[in-house]
Amino acid sequence: MLLHKRIKMFFVDHWIKVSVIGGTILLVILAIWGLSTLESFYRNMTLASLPLQILIVALNALIFVYMYMTVFRGGFARIDKGTVKGEDVAVKFSDVIGIDEAKQEAWEVVELIKDRQRLQKIGGKIIRGILMLGPPGCGKTYLAKAIATEAGIPFISMSASEFTEIFVGVGASRMRKLFKKARRLAEAHGGCIIFIDELDAVGRKRSFSYLGGGMETNTTQNQLLVEMDGLKENEQNVIVIGATNAPEHELDDALKRPGRFDRKVYLDKPNLEGREQLFKFYFSSVKYDKSIDIGRLARQAVSKSPADIMNVVKESALIATRNKREMVTIKDISDAIDRIDLGIKHRKFMTPQEKEMVAYHESGHLVVLYLMHPTDDVFKATIISHGGALGLVKHQPKEELHTRSKDALLMDIKVSLSGYVAEKLKYGTTSSGVAQDFKNAMNVAHGMVWSLGMGDHGFVGDYSEIPDSEISEVTKEKLNTETQNIMQRCLKETEDILKKEWNIVERFVKELMAKEELDYDEIEVIFKEYDKAHNS
Amino acid sequence: MTRRTIVKLLFSYSLTFLLSCFLVGCGPTYPKEKLNEAIKALCKKEYKLTVDTKVSGDTVAVYLPIENLFDAVLNLDSKASKKLNDVILGVSRVAISTDAKFNFYIVITQDPKMPEVEIVYIRYVDDIKRFLLGAVSRDEYAKRAVIAIKTPPQAERERVLKDLFSKLNVENPDEMIKAYLESEEGISGIGDISYWNNKFFVKEIGLSEFLASQVEERIKIDFKQDKDLNKWYELKACDGKFVKSQNGNRFVFNVNISNRVEPLYLASGIELDAYKKKVLVFKKLVNIVGDILSAYKFEDFDRVDIASPTHKMRISKDKLRKIKSGKTKIEELI
Numbered sequence: 001m002l003l004h005k006r007i008k009m010f011f012v013d014h015w016i017k018v019s020v021i022g023g024t025i026l027l028v029i030l031a032i033w034g035l036s037t038l039e040s041f042y043r044n045m046t047l048a049s050l051p052l053q054i055l056i057v058a059l060n061a062l063i064f065v066y067m068y069m070t071v072f073r074g075g076f077a078r079i080d081k082g083t084v085k086g087e088d089v090a091v092k093f094s095d096v097i098g099i100d101e102a103k104q105e106a107w108e109v110v111e112l113i114k115d116r117q118r119l120q121k122i123g124g125k126i127i128r129g130i131l132m133l134g135p136p137g138c139g140k141t142y143l144a145k146a147i148a149t150e151a152g153i154p155f156i157s158m159s160a161s162e163f164t165e166i167f168v169g170v171g172a173s174r175m176r177k178l179f180k181k182a183r184r185l186a187e188a189h190g191g192c193i194i195f196i197d198e199l200d201a202v203g204r205k206r207s208f209s210y211l212g213g214g215m216e217t218n219t220t221q222n223q224l225l226v227e228m229d230g231l232k233e234n235e236q237n238v239i240v241i242g243a244t245n246a247p248e249h250e251l252d253d254a255l256k257r258p259g260r261f262d263r264k265v266y267l268d269k270p271n272l273e274g275r276e277q278l279f280k281f282y283f284s285s286v287k288y289d290k291s292i293d294i295g296r297l298a299r300q301a302v303s304k305s306p307a308d309i310m311n312v313v314k315e316s317a318l319i320a321t322r323n324k325r326e327m328v329t330i331k332d333i334s335d336a337i338d339r340i341d342l343g344i345k346h347r348k349f350m351t352p353q354e355k356e357m358v359a360y361h362e363s364g365h366l367v368v369l370y371l372m373h374p375t376d377d378v379f380k381a382t383i384i385s386h387g388g389a390l391g392l393v394k395h396q397p398k399e400e401l402h403t404r405s406k407d408a409l410l411m412d413i414k415v416s417l418s419g420y421v422a423e424k425l426k427y428g429t430t431s432s433g434v435a436q437d438f439k440n441a442m443n444v445a446h447g448m449v450w451s452l453g454m455g456d457h458g459f460v461g462d463y464s465e466i467p468d469s470e471i472s473e474v475t476k477e478k479l480n481t482e483t484q485n486i487m488q489r490c491l492k493e494t495e496d497i498l499k500k501e502w503n504i505v506e507r508f509v510k511e512l513m514a515k516e517e518l519d520y521d522e523i524e525v526i527f528k529e530y531d532k533a534h535n536s
Numbered sequence: 537m538t539r540r541t542i543v544k545l546l547f548s549y550s551l552t553f554l555l556s557c558f559l560v561g562c563g564p565t566y567p568k569e570k571l572n573e574a575i576k577a578l579c580k581k582e583y584k585l586t587v588d589t590k591v592s593g594d595t596v597a598v599y600l601p602i603e604n605l606f607d608a609v610l611n612l613d614s615k616a617s618k619k620l621n622d623v624i625l626g627v628s629r630v631a632i633s634t635d636a637k638f639n640f641y642i643v644i645t646q647d648p649k650m651p652e653v654e655i656v657y658i659r660y661v662d663d664i665k666r667f668l669l670g671a672v673s674r675d676e677y678a679k680r681a682v683i684a685i686k687t688p689p690q691a692e693r694e695r696v697l698k699d700l701f702s703k704l705n706v707e708n709p710d711e712m713i714k715a716y717l718e719s720e721e722g723i724s725g726i727g728d729i730s731y732w733n734n735k736f737f738v739k740e741i742g743l744s745e746f747l748a749s750q751v752e753e754r755i756k757i758d759f760k761q762d763k764d765l766n767k768w769y770e771l772k773a774c775d776g777k778f779v780k781s782q783n784g785n786r787f788v789f790n791v792n793i794s795n796r797v798e799p800l801y802l803a804s805g806i807e808l809d810a811y812k813k814k815v816l817v818f819k820k821l822v823n824i825v826g827d828i829l830s831a832y833k834f835e836d837f838d839r840v841d842i843a844s845p846t847h848k849m850r851i852s853k854d855k856l857r858k859i860k861s862g863k864t865k866i867e868e869l870i
Contacts, residue, residue, distance in 0.1 A: 024549060032556040040565040041632040045668070 002190070009188040091145035097281050098274030098306050099139055102132075102267045106143050109239075109263065113151040113191060116237055127262050128228055131199070131251075132243040134267030137307025140243035143267065144195045147241065153191035156182060160201035160242075163220045171202065171220030179227040182238045191237035199242035203251045221252060228260045271400060275301050275309060282313040288328040297333065300379060302396050312336050334380075334519060342386040342394065350390070356513065357423060358383045358391040361433055363508035364422025365393040365415055367501050368494060370527060370534075373411045375401055377534075381508070382517040390433060391512075406454050409444050413490040414497075416441035421494045422505060445486040455482035504530050568636030571596065575630050583622040593740030594639040598627050599731045605647035605655075612655075620645050624657060631661045632668070640741040644731045652691050656729055658682040660746060672831075679757065682749045688730035690717050690737055725777065744778040747834055748787055752776035754824050755791060765820060768813055769793045784838030787829075791821060791844045811870070814847055819866045822851065826860040 011018060035043050093110075096103050112119060112127050119126065130147075132140040141157075148155035158178065163171035178194060185192040196202075202220045228240060242261060244251065255261055270278060275298040283294070301309055313328075315336035320328045350358065366381045376395045383391040395415075404412075420434040448454035451462045457478055463471060498505060507526060511518055518526075527533040566574040572589045575598060579585045588599040600623045602616045612620075620643065627641050643657040659681050667677040694713055701709035714733070723729065723739045726749045730737045752774050759771040773792040778785065821842050829837070840856060842849045849869060851859070858864040 021545070028549060028553050028556075031553070039629055039633040040563065041629075041665070041668070 002188075006188045009184060013184065091142060091149050093146050093150055096139060096143055096146050098270035098278040098309075099143070099267055100274065102134075102139075102143060102265050103146075105263070105265045106130075106147050107150075109265075110147055110150045113147075113153070113237065113239060116191070126237065127239060128259060129240040129242065129261035129263070131256070131261035131264045132241065132267055133248055133264060134245060135269060135305060136245045137305035138267040138269060139306050140245075140267055141195070141197060142306075143265070144193070144241045144243065148193045148195075151191065151193065153193060153237070154185045154189050155193045155195065156185075157195040157197065159197045160199050160203070163202050172223035175220055175223040175227060179238070183236050186236045186238045191239070193239050193241060195241045195243070197243050199244040199255075200246035200250060203242065203244065203255050204246070205250065205252045221255070225254055225260065269303055269305050269400075270309075272298050272302075275304065278306050278309045279313070282310050283328075286313060286317045286328055287326065289330065292328075292330050292333065299398070300337065300396075302398075302400060308340070311340060315339060338380065338386075338394075342392065348385045348390065354390075355383060356509065357427065357431055358433065359509040359512040360422045360426045360505070361419040361431075362391040362393055363505045363512065364418040364420075364498055366508055366523070367505050368418035368497055369393060369395050369415045370523065371501065371532060372497060373408070373415060374405070375399075375408050376411075376415075378523055379520050380518070381512065381523060383512050384516050389436075406448070409448055409452075409454070410486070410490060413441045413444050413486065414494045416444070417487075417491050417494050418498065421491065421498050425495070425498055425502070441487065441490070442483070445483045445490075448486060449479050449482045455479070456485065457482050501530075501532075504532070564633055564635040566630045566634040566636075568634055568638075571630070571634060571636050571638075574634070575627055578626045578630060579623055583619070583626060585619055585623060587623060588736075590736040590738060591636075592736075592738045594637050595642065595738060595741045596627070596631070596638060596640075597642040597644065597729070597731075597736050597738040598623060599736065600643060600645040601648045602645050603647060603649065605645060606650070606653065610653070616645075620655070620657070624659070628659070628664050631659075632664055639743070640746065642729055642738060642741075644729070644736075646731060651732065652687050654686065654688055654730060656682075656684045656686065658726065658729070658741065658746065658749070660743070679754060680750060682726070682746065682753055684727070686727075688732045688737070689728050690730055690732035693717060694732070742778070743832065743834065744785070744787075744836065747828060747832060748776040748778045748789075751787070751789060751825055751828050754828065755789070755821065758820065758824060759793075762820060764816060768796065769817065770796050778837070785836060786838055787825065787840045789821065789825070789840070789842045791817075791842065793817065793844055814870055815867055817844060818842065818847065818849055818870060822849075822856070822859055822866055826856050829856070830860055 035046060038046065093103065093107065096106075109127060109130055116126060132143065134140060144157075145155065156178065163174050182192040182194050202224060240261070242255075248256070248264070256264075276294055279294045279297050279301070283292075301312070304312070312333065313336075316328045316332040319335050319339075320332040323332070325332070362381050362383055366378055369376060370378050373395070375397050377398045378393060378395050380394040381392075382394075386392060401408075416437040419437050420430050423430045423434070449459065450464050453460040459475075459479060459482070463475070463479060504527070507529070508518070511522070511526065515522075524533050571591060575589050575596070576587055579587045579598075579600075585600065590597045590599075600620065602613075602619050604613055605616045607613050623645075624643055627643060631638050631641055639661055641659055641661065643659075644654055645657075646654040663672065663677060663680045666672045667674070672680070694717060697713045697716065698709065701712070706712070717732070717737075718735065723737050726741060726745055728737060729739065729741075755774045755776075756771060759765050759769070759774075771791070771793050774789065776787065776789045778787055821844075822840075825840050825842070829840075835853070838853055840851045840853075842851070847870070851869065855864060855869070859866060859869075
């Protein structure tokens with residue numbers, strides 16, 4: 001029965017192709033038959049003129065196609081997206097790694113798609129839409145493909161931006177065509193998945209303007225809502241998967257209500273275990289030094305998405321190839337991470353004095369960060385320029401932390417001020433290199449007092465939410481004073497730390513002046529000399 | 537349908553089509569081994585006419601008997617004309633669609649009740665191809681055929697021999713006459729081609745003699761059609777032949793023209809002097825010869841001799857070429 005339907009669908013869908021192919025075959029047969037009835041002279045005469053006729057026909061066809069493509073393009077509402085059969089997507093659930101929770105939720109969806117009839121018997125309602133939310137590069141598209149593969153039904157993938165056009169109504173028209181196509185496929189194959197990537201392009205909260213701005217997006221979204229409601233009426237097994245990295249509250253409420261995108265799947269950045277799995281997965285396709293500690297790499301890659309991790313492995317393989325190495329080493333991976341995180345190194349010319357000042361600045365950051373910061377770890381210190389910075393100390397949280405304690409914030413301020421303090425202790429004066437550090441420190445201190453209630457005067461609440469005109473000058477003065485107090489206290493404490501550990505600072509300055517760049521192991525060794533290492 | 541599929545389909549179609557065309561287009565419709573049968577069968581099947589054929593070298597002769605070929609005043613009967621045209625068309629079709637080396641064909645038609653008058657139609661096969669490919673006009677194509685309405689020369693000879701043997705009281709002369717007429721010596725040129733006593737008298741026609749005959753025919757036609765010439769002269773006879781000799785190959789044309797008894801010039805009131813008249817005649821004759829030889833790209837000759845009762849002209853091949861290209865004027869040769 002299904003085969004019969006598929007054959008019928010094939011003829012309905014491809015009647016033009018079938019007619020053209022059939023017609024051509026008939027014409028070829030007739031032409032050959034016609035030629036065979038001619039006497040040899042006339043036949044040869046016809047055949048001799050054939051190349052010229054073919055050339056003329058080809059030329060005409062070329063002109064026609066050119067005109068069609070340039071002038072008509074098959075109409076503005078044409079959808080160029082092809083359909084991919086589920087099994088042809090070839091992304092299995094076992095290939096999806098590092099996002100186990102989302103995977104579990106997606107698997108349930110697959111089960112529901114497969115057991116549709118059983119669900120209907122019980123009286124359950126079919127899932128119409130799944131909304132995948134999360135930061136970019138976390139595998140939303142990949143998971144959608146895995147769902148299609150496991151469910152074994154056709155998969156139509158579109159980017160929501162493909163619906164938006166300058167002409168009002170074109171997006172809606174494309175949406176209608178997309179759903180029409182999906183319904184037909186569902187009828188023939190028992191189901192169909194529509195994947196709309198970057199859904200926020202058509203799914204943001206609708207705006208209403210007298211000037212007509214946003215009209216196109218609105219009409220496209222309205223059409224999406226109508227089509228999704230239409231699915232419910234027809235009880236067709238068409239599932240819409242939308243993916244976006246925009247915050248959920250940015251999406252229109254109508255889209256999120258049950259009956260449309262019934263289920264939400266959150267895809268977050270992978271945890272330590274997930275990152276380790278991802279590194280193992282991506283390293284399985286490249287030759288690498290087996291002594292590399294994957295666990296340490298996973299710890300180093302805190303807050304990196306699967307796409308970032310893939311990029312690190314890809315970049316490290318490129319660097320290894322460039323350095324004519326047979327396999328990827330830890331050095332290649334370190335360089336790859338630096339390149340991705342910090343940008344390409346470029347050596348700026350600096351005078352020895354300037355270079356030394358940068359070394360003191362960075363050593364100040366390094367010592368305070370390593371010795372005092374409760375959550376962050378140092379991975380690299382360098383006085384080679386990266387991006388706009390003359391030098392930098394690369395640090396990141398030791399573990400995924402979703403909140404910052406008051407101590408951690410105060411330590412952030414101290415770390416920011418430590419460069420300034422180191423310069424002042426050494427030279428009695430400071431450079432313009434402290435500008436960004438001050439900005440960071442002030443930003444944190446201001447936030448602590450104005451927004452987080454971490455000042456000493458007992459101000460509670462987020463004062464930045466109150467319009468400036470509604471806060472009294474006295475309150476402002478007190479808040480600002482408190483901010484400055486935090487800054488001064490942090491400055492004092494930083495000075496104390498650095499004065500106490502100045503010999504370590506001097507040691508790092510010496511090393512940086514010699515090597516220009518120190519990585520995690522080298523930093524660890526120096527601290528070990530002073531019996532200050534974390535792992536000692 | 538992907539681009540690759542479309543390309544594959546197009547490629548398959550084209551290959552199948554070209555292969556089929558190649559297979560279909562390979563063989564001749566009328567193979568040389570069955571040439572005689574093919575002509576007979578075609579005339580019988582398509583035109584319901586019975587013909588007889590004979591191949592002589594690269595020349596094919598077809599005999600078509602038509603009752604009531606001529607009417608009471610010896611004009612060609614319209615039904616007979618259609619039958620003749622049908623056979624000419626049939627032979628032409630075979631001639632161009634065979635692998636036989638086939639340069640000329642001859643169609644001879646006679647009324648079986650009156651075989652003393654016959655029509656002989658000779659056509660060069662390449663002319664048919666050129667006409668079908670549009671290389672020559674319909675008018676030119678018509679002029680390129682050599683058509684003669686004549687008494688079979690063998691009939692003349694038979695009559696003469698009968699008279700002779702009768703006067704000599706030779707017993708049973710028919711066998712001797714038949715033996716004589718059937719010998720090859722009886723055919724010396726295109727003019728001797730005929731059908732007599734149920735026998736073909738044909739020979740392999742050479743292009744040179746065919747061109748000589750065609751020039752002869754053209755001179756006859758053009759003298760009638762050219763108003764200026766017709767005004768002054770009357771063409772009594774024209775004879776053309778190609779002569780091969782140690783002194784060189786040459787075309788020889790003898791044109792017997794005479795002044796009109798009552799010149800038509802009186803009507804126009806203009807009278808040309810003798811020199812101008814001569815120029816007018818020879819200009820015409822040389823142009824006809826030059827045009828035909830050049831049209832057939834015939835090069836295997838050394839000179840052309842043209843003779844009239846009043847003047848003879850000998851033109852080398854090179855001179856003829858110069859006259860044709862306008863580098864030499866005919867006046868310089870007279």
